[in-house]
Amino acid sequence: MSNSNMNLKLKVWRQQNAKDEGHFEDYTVQASPDMSFLEMFDVLNEQLITEGKNPVAFDHDCREGICGMCSMVINGRPHGPKQGVTTCQLHMRSFSDGDTIVVEPWRSNAFPVIRDLSVNRSAFDRIIASGGYVSVNTGNAVDANATLIPKETADEAFEAATCIGCGACVSACKNASAMLFVGAKVTQLSLLPQGQAEASKRVVAMVNQMDAEGFGACTNTGACSAECPKQIPLSVIATLNREYIKAKLKGY
Amino acid sequence: MSKNIKLDSKIPAGELSQKWTQYRSSVPLVNPANKRNLEIIVVGTGLAGSSAAATLAEMGYKVKAFCFQDSPRRAHSIAAQGGINAAKNYQNDGDSVYRLFYDTIKGGDYRAREANVHRLAEVSTSIIDQCVAQGVPFAREYGGTLSNRSFGGTQVQRTFYAAGQTGQQLLLGAYQALERQVGLGNVKMYSRHEMLDVVVVDGKARGIIARNLITGELERHFGHAVLLCTGGYGNVFYLSTNAMGSNVTAGWKAHKAGALFGNPCFTQIHPTCIPVSGHYQSKLTLMSESLRNDGRIWVPKSKDDNRHPNDIPEEDRDYYLERRYPAFGNLVPRDVASRAAKERCDAGYGVGSSKMAVYLDFRYNMINKYGRAEASRLNIENPDEATLLQLGKEVAKEQYGNLFDMYKQITDEDPYEVPMRIYPAVHYTMGGLWVDYELMTNIPGLYALGEANFSDHGANRLGASALMQGLADGYFVIPYTIGSYLSNEIRTKSIPTDSDEFAAAENKVRERLQQLLSINGTQTVESFHRRLGLIMWDKCGMSRSEEGLKQAIAEIRALRDEFWKDARVPGTMDSFNPELEKAGRVADFLELGELMCIDALERNESCGGHFREEYQTEEGEAKRDDDNYMVVSAWEYKEGNAWELHKEPLVYENIKIAQRSYK
DSSP states (O other): OOOOOEEEEEEEEEOSSSSSOOEEEEEEEEEOTTSBHHHHHHHHHHHHHHTTOOOOOOOOOSSSSOSOOOOOEETTEETOSSTTOOGGGOBGGGSOTTOEEEEEOOOOTTSOEEETTEEOOHHHHHHHHHHOSOOOOTTOOOOTTSSOOOHHHHHHHHHHHTOOOOOHHHHHOTTOBOHHHHHHHHHHHHHSHHHHTTHHHHHHHHHHHHHHTTOBOOOSOOHHHHHOTTOOOTHHHHHHHHHHHHHHHTTO | OOSSOOOOOOOOSSOHHHHHHHHHHHSOOOOHHHHTTOEEEEEOOSHHHHHHHHHHHHHTOEEEEEOSSSSGGGSGGGGOOSOEEOOOOTTOSSOOHHHHHHHHHHHTTSOSOHHHHHHHHHHHHHHHHHHHHTTOOOOBOTTSOBOOBOOTTOSSOOEEOSTTOHHHHHHHHHHHHHHHHHHTTSEEEEOSEEEEEEEEETTEEEEEEEEETTTOOEEEEEOSEEEEOOOOOGGGGSSSSSOTTOOSHHHHHHHHTTOOEEOTTOEEEEEEEOOOOOTTOOOOOBOOGGGGGTOEEEEESSTTOOSOGGGSOGGGEEOHHHHHOTTTGGGSOHHHHHHHHHHHHHTTOOOSTTSOOEEEEOHHHIIIIIIHHHHHHTTOOSOOHHHHHHHHHHHHHHHHHHHHHHHHHHHSOOTTTSOEEEEEEEEEESOEEOOOTTSBOSSTTEEEOGGGBOSSSTTSOOTTOHHHHHHIIIIIIHHHHHHHHHTTOTTOOOOOTTSHHHHHHHHHHHHHHHHHHHHOOSEEHHHHHHHHHHHHHHHSSSSBOHHHHHHHHHHHHHHHHHHHHHEEOOSOSSSOOHHHHHHHHHHHHHHHHHHHHHHHHHOOSOBTTBOBTTSBOTTSOBOOOHHHHOEEEEEEEETTTEEEEEEEEOOOSSSOOOOOOOO
């Protein structure tokens, strides 16, 4: 069992609701290097509740890096300083005793703040609902081995499909663009034979919905991919653009 | 609540292999025009909920789906790692529907229903077809066919997978099918909504009370039927592999409204999890069972062997699973593997600083299995061990990369270089709401699917079968069985939600929330949850005894009293208040925990994951009592945390009952 041997200063964004202006508040907390970042926040919240104050609202669920619910901007970077991990998989050994850590919510017009560090990411669901699927009703499927898919293609589709929909890409982007998120789904489904029948319709519908939600345009900075906890490659945006142009040329 | 509950499992007559086919051919149908007037509420959007909501909407029903997370895609099915079973026999290794059925019944230690399990095995093959059609990127061979691997309790390769993220890929498939129906207007999705009660009108489930978690508002929703797809209750142990939000609340409210709870004490403790490292710990992380394909489990032969694991020679290692169970070796079922790890650690052979861990070591197979195969493929003659290890690491990376990364992230140790340290942790609950063959609880119109019901896994679930069951229930079972009920409801008009029953249910929910907020005590909800978890783990965990269970019941009652006197729940009802959500869930766990102990105390035998110290063979294996306990224990709630037991006998007509042996 490790001891609490790190003293940390936290500057945490507090905001009552979407309309409130919001501000930073300062806290001190003791942590141990083996704690996860969210466990450090648990300690802070226990402390606040015991002092009769309101705990900090933050989203989290699986705490093993896969549900995509946790969403903190830590020292200016979505999911913090380590590459390829979510906030819940970030451990305090990545920080040093005496550090000051600044914690903010995702910031984007398309992700309004609910309270403190919790934001509303329903825009992502609406983008998927607009076309991020294969139109196949239950019971319509042929035998799973009837269509052969080369291993390389399956692997590439899988790599794109590992997106957890957390929104770090949007948060990292100076334009709050959702192209990495949309590109990942478009890439997965356009690579696989099952997704090709409606590839053109899909990409146009998803891009239209993305624009309607207020996400910004892509200017090829690459911050999205650099900050992506699942390291979705920037090439999915190229695929998205290619699929989009192909669809437009076909008159979609 | 009816005084004389009669348990009718509604298992169709006929030969086992024909039951489901005949049922499907004769179950009443609802015509498409009538489907449009029938509303179905689906609570929970994991594999069972998403697949059910999507499929029912495709069929034409009007569906409302609810989840407490910010998106249906976050349900905890997403975290399932290893794979999904299906009796495809693509490997030509002797698999069949019957064998999957048989393995599941045996793995569950003869405490599951034959007919339900056979149906599960039958539809398993369609699940894989459906998922592939949706664009789920399963692992494939170079020729383009699907790849398989082995899981515990079986001797065939029938597990389909997508790296260590199978649950994620299957859930995203179901989520996308669900969102497609949302886009088409056939499903209305309510994210960040928590069901806080079921509304029963004239004995039938007719709706729910849900709290909008953003505004705090209580909402009334009508449905001709209500489906609870709300997962398991492993978080009663505080530390488990479940997500932080996983809870029993929906199922518990249904239970208190009259639904029977089946086999509550049947809990699965998963053998391969990252050990506890500190008192602040909030959850435990699973290392997939698939790792046991290539990882060998061992402890040093002598106590207090403090050498680095890589420096301990073969002759000083005890591969205790291979020693005790040569036929299945490292791939024995979870309950057997967990108990064996506990036995070694309790005997003083554990490793790591806490001595409560064993090694899961990949070195042997990285060198001898993968390294040699790669060397042979690359025509490397007489490779040295370092070369083999390097080659093997590359293959291991492809198979398990994300799991190895996760382990390193959490422990700061590199499993490519040193063995993992693992220990059992609470993972899954086989118990759940009692349902009949049609997945309906004893409250007409109220259904339970997936982990939320008790029906398919008996006293121990085999690996890669949870995903199979969730999707079987949602894609291929409920779409048929719900017709049996709804075909009689086509004349039922929507019940206005300003009726007395809805108002009364909402008032009850409001009063409870106010009560929680008004305790105004000194201790945090989290601290109560932690204390409950310790009681459950120590006394109702991997091994249980009459004495311990009696103590646990008394301690839980006292803790519950203390909670209602001294918990502190900050904030208000009419706003976003995660602490209030947590308080409601912990309050329910404080009641469920008692029922689990009562059930464990009543079941005077050991079976599967339920191990009573008083009932074991000379070799320390679980000793069943088939004469008295070949039953489902279905508990009925009575006012004031009291329960009445009903028993459903389990009849085995197709399987020869035997003592489970994996030797």
